[in-house]
Amino acid sequence: MxxxxxxxxxxxxxxxxxxxxxxxxxxxxxxxxxxxxxxVGVGSVQTVIVDAQTTGVLVSFKGTTNDWGLGTATLCIPKTIDLSQRRGEGICDPRRFEERVSENLRISWPEGAVVQVSSPEVGKLVLTLLSEGEWPKSTRIVLSDGALSKLGALGFYGHARIGQPAVSGEQDLLLSGNYEIRERSFWSRNTEVLRGGELRRGESVEVFVDKTADAPPANEFGHLTAEASDMPGFHVSIASEAGKPVLRLVNYGGIATTTLAPSWIDRSLHNxxxxxxxxxxxxxxxxxxxxxxxxxxx
Missing domain, CATH: 1.10.287 (Helix Hairpins)
Structure with a gap:
């Protein structure tokens, strides 16, 4: 019914x-x-974090807070080439450099200073100046063996390029490492790891402000620390300023470039x-x- x-x-x-x-x-x-x-990440900001073991990193300094205490070091100051002298031993060729020893060396890197930090041998660190400043361009600063482990971290604010593309003869190479891309949404104070992975030996790693082809390099906070006494190279860690940065990898001898940035799939899986x-x-x-x-x- x-x-x-x-x-x-x-x-x-x-x-x-x-x-x-x-x-x-x-x-x-x-x-x-x-x-x-x-x-699609509206209102969110990202940070790229890289942690790597390398034999070389190019650092471009920003601001006025980059103060490095380097202890006892040898300065190789460029001079007019004198081929009448013998080649000699060590990093400072006496035909091309004037050698000076500096105790308790402290450098306050000015805005715009550029330096190549290299480790040609286990425990040795060499700084090559690529800009004019207190010393002429191409000046080399050679730290005593094992100095970095005694000095502790060398912090910096600016931009870092970790490793050079692995072409024949290149010594400033990325040995190993990993990266994370973290994001903070507009509605939360917490950060989510959207993407991460390992870096391959021989890649050159840089962070840029966005994924456009002509994007400028991103500013980063970073530091250099020593590896174990029997390990080659040194350790470098960087964290980019918050924004929409991307990680750019140059590999295969500089022929191929890969840009890494979070996608909507990454956000959907982790948010x-x-x-x-x-x-x-x-x-x-x-x-x-x-x-x-x-x-x-x-």
Whole structure:
């Protein structure tokens, strides 16, 4: 037996179904909009972090807070080439450099200074100046063996290029390392690791402010530390300033370039709110469909 309801009650029920269906559709559309905005990273900022073992890093300094205490060091200052002398031993060729010993050497790197930090032998560190300053360009600063392990970290603010492309004869090489791309959404104080991986030997690694072809280098906070006494090279860690930076890798002798940046898939897999919205969307649409079918049945 089919129960009969007054017409007014049936109309109220149909209107309630319609209202509930409209609310479900609106909630689903709102969740979809939020999902898309979060998935493409609107309002979010990223930071690229690199941790690597290398025999060479190029550092371009920014600001006025880059103060390095280097202890006892040998300065190789360029001079007019004198081929009448013998080649000699060591890094400072006496035909090309004037050698001086400096105790308690401290350098405050000025804005725009560029230096190539290299480790040609286990435990040895050489700084080659690539810009004019207190000493002429091409001056070499040779630290005593094992000095970096005694000095502790050498911190810097600026930009670093870790390793050079592995062409024949190149010695400033990335040996190993890893990277992470972290993101903080506009609605949260927490950061999520969206992407990470290992760096391959012989790659050259840099961070740029965005993924455009002519993007300028990103500013980074970093430091150099010693490796174990029997390990080649030294350790370098950098963290880029927050923004939309990308990691650019040059490999295969400089022929191939790879740009690494987070995608909407990375965000969807690692962001808890996006995952919750991904579960809510089909539920809201199913409820709306069910209520719409119920309304038609009435």
């Amino acid at each position: 089919r129960l009969a309801f007054p017409l007014a009650s049936r109309l109220r029920f149909v209107r309630a179904l319609g209202t509930a269906s409209a609310i479900s559709v609106s909630a689903g559309l709102f969740a979809l909009i939020v999902f898309v905005l979060l998935a 808890s709110l996006i995952l919750a919205l991904a579960l809510f969307l089909p539920l809201a649409l199913s409820v709306a469909q069910f209520l719409g079918a119920g309304k038609k049945g009435e």
